[in-house]
Structure formats: C-alpha cells, structure tokens
Amino acid sequence: MIEAINKILPVIVKTLERVHDNSWKMDYNIHDSYELIFIKKGNIDFWVEEEKIDLKAGDLLIIKPFTKHKFEVIGSTKAEFVVIGFYLNPENKAKVNDLKEIYGFLKVLENTTNKFYFFHVRKRSNIFFCLESILREAKESKNSILLYIKCLELFVYITREVDSLEMIKNYDYSLIAKHIKEYIDNNYMEDIKMGDVAKRFFMSESSLSRIFKNHFGILPKEYLLSKRIEKAKEYLTISNLKISNIAMMCGFSSLQRFNDIFKKYTGLSPTQYRKQILQDFK
Structure with missing residues (x-):
C-alpha cells in the first residue's frame, strides 16, 4: 500500500529513533536524502561540514542531501533523538505542484545556499505535538500509511517555520544585528546564552557573533x-x-x-x- 502512495506523493519517508550514551559517536558520513534530526533528551555535538552545533533537548536540525556531517553524545545523560530521512522521488517530481505545502517546504530547502537549518521546538508547538504523534505511531502501530501522512503533516508545520526563517535570512544583516541588540537590551536580566540567541534568529552561534561584531564592533557576549x-x-x-x-x-x-x-x-x-x-x- 505504501508503494501506491509513493506513486502519488513526491516525498519518501524513513524514520528511526535512537538512544546512545557518551561512548557513542558517528564519524563523518553523507546521505543522498534530507535528514531531520530532533533531540528528545540529552546533549549532542553535531558537525555540519566543519561547523559545530551544540544541540540539546527540543532542538531540530534539517540537513541537506550530500552534506558531510557527524555527531557525538556529550555529558553523562544518554541522548535520545529521532531521525527522519526524506527526498523527492525523481520520477514523480512533476507532481509536486499539486502539493503546495510540501512543495513550499522542499522548494525553500532546495533554493537556499545553507547546508542546514536548525531551531528550537517549543513544547506546545504544532511541530512538537506532531513529532510526538509520529513517535507514538511508529511504536504502537504497523500502519505505515498513517505514519507517512503524519510525516507529511510535520512538513507542513515546518514549512511555516522555514518560510519565516527565509524571511529573516533575506533581511539586511545590519537589521538582524539591530534585532539581536534589541533582544539583549530587553532580556539582559535573564539567563541568556548566545547559543539560544542564535537559535532564536535561526543561525549558528559563529554567524551571530560575526554579524553582530561586523555591525557594532563588539562580540554579542561582550555587549551583554x-x-x-x-x-x-x-x-x-x-x-x-x-x-x-x-x-x-x-x-x-x-x-x-x-x-x-x-x-x-x-x-x-x-x-x-x-x-x-x-x-x-x-
């Protein structure tokens, strides 16, 4: 039955869930599909090409095909994470225009020069609930059709997040720097970590520091x-x-x-x- 759906829908989905302690690490590898990684618990050091990203519970990362990446578990707590692999079926790519939401999701990913996207998923967001539903369905049911549909629903929710991300990426960098400064000015009394600020603005911590320093002549941490x-x-x-x-x-x-x-x-x-x-x- 799932093969029949694959002939109609352009997206092929594979899901798996893993639990590892800090003795586990994965060397650099490359896949021909997109990979979505969601951290349920623990902390992971993740490298995309040569850029390091610190991931913690609630973080979601999307990697483009043929992007070199590796990761390892850090700390004493076991890490639990979900991996969803997906790609366009080349034979059915022409049908993608009939699926506007999925088209928007993949089109944004395909058109950007970024190798990855990452952001933090709020516990009560649609993305979070959809991920929980996918995990529950994968554990409790063998109904792969329903699991497939839930994954497509997830892509619809992520489309909106990615669209917002692209809007931010298209801003003039000086405007982004001003927004970062404004956020620090309004929240200096809180427990602010630059990694969390970077995720709020959909970029890596190194990009945040570079953009802020180029505009204000000081690192954001020093400004804080x-x-x-x-x-x-x-x-x-x-x-x-x-x-x-x-x-x-x-x-x-x-x-x-x-x-x-x-x-x-x-x-x-x-x-x-x-x-x-x-x-x-x-």
Whole structure:
C-alpha cells in the first residue's frame, strides 16, 4: 500500500529513533536524502561540514542531501533523538505542484545556499505535538500509511517555520544585528546564552557573533556583559539595594561572578564603586 502512495506523493519517508550514551559517536558520513534530526533528551555535538552545533533537548536540525556531517553524545545523560530521512522521488517530481505545502517546504530547502537549518521546538508547538504523534505511531502501530501522512503533516508545520526563517535570512544583516541588540537590551536580566540567541534568529552561534561584531564592533557576549555592568552601575548610583540583589537583577548567576566581572570592567568592586560615587557627590 505504501508503494501506491509513493506513486502519488513526491516525498519518501524513513524514520528511526535512537538512544546512545557518551561512548557513542558517528564519524563523518553523507546521505543522498534530507535528514531531520530532533533531540528528545540529552546533549549532542553535531558537525555540519566543519561547523559545530551544540544541540540539546527540543532542538531540530534539517540537513541537506550530500552534506558531510557527524555527531557525538556529550555529558553523562544518554541522548535520545529521532531521525527522519526524506527526498523527492525523481520520477514523480512533476507532481509536486499539486502539493503546495510540501512543495513550499522542499522548494525553500532546495533554493537556499545553507547546508542546514536548525531551531528550537517549543513544547506546545504544532511541530512538537506532531513529532510526538509520529513517535507514538511508529511504536504502537504497523500502519505505515498513517505514519507517512503524519510525516507529511510535520512538513507542513515546518514549512511555516522555514518560510519565516527565509524571511529573516533575506533581511539586511545590519537589521538582524539591530534585532539581536534589541533582544539583549530587553532580556539582559535573564539567563541568556548566545547559543539560544542564535537559535532564536535561526543561525549558528559563529554567524551571530560575526554579524553582530561586523555591525557594532563588539562580540554579542561582550555587549551583554557591558550592558549588565552599565545597569549595575546605575543601580549602585541611584538606589540603596543590596549588592546581591543588584547582581541578580542584572542577570548574574552569582554574587562572586558579579564581583569578578564588575572589577574587570571598572577596576573596582561594586562596594568600592558605590563608596566612590557617594564621595563624589559630597
């Protein structure tokens, strides 16, 4: 029956689920199909060509055909991940125009110079629920037709995400840099990691750093720290808040780290800085 569907639909799907500990790694390999990899649990270091991507639970990666890649599990927790392979059946490619959603998904992937896409899947998103449904169907049923249809549904949801991604990629880089800066300015008090910021803007961490530095002359991580220090100086100047509270309000994970970073940037500890400000006002 699935062979009959293959004659109608242009997409061929293969799915598998894996669980590995940190003793496992996969050397560089190449496939003639697209690969979708979804991380359910754990952490994985993934290389696409020579670019390293840190993947964690909830991350989704799509690799184009004939792209060299490898990955290995890191940390003490076992990694659980799903791999879905898919491609266009050359004999039926002419029929793709009758499937607008799938056409949009594959057309965007085929037309870009990027070797991969990756983004984080929110737990309550349509993509997440669809992936869960695919895994459940693969485990509990031998109905390959239904599994096939669910995979096509997944592609429809990803199409919308990829379309948004392409819109961002087509922006002028200066505009992307400004959006990144705006995000940091509005969220400096949170536990921001540059890897997460990169995924938010659908790019690798190295691309994020390059674009931001080219526009502002400073790495985004350094900008984040300088932003936090400037806000801390403001609180130390205009308020009587405890230094530990200021550290927390400015996004520092501990008082010690706040003290170390503040002294690195100003040459003074937060306490010394506050005393100096008070003396200057006398």
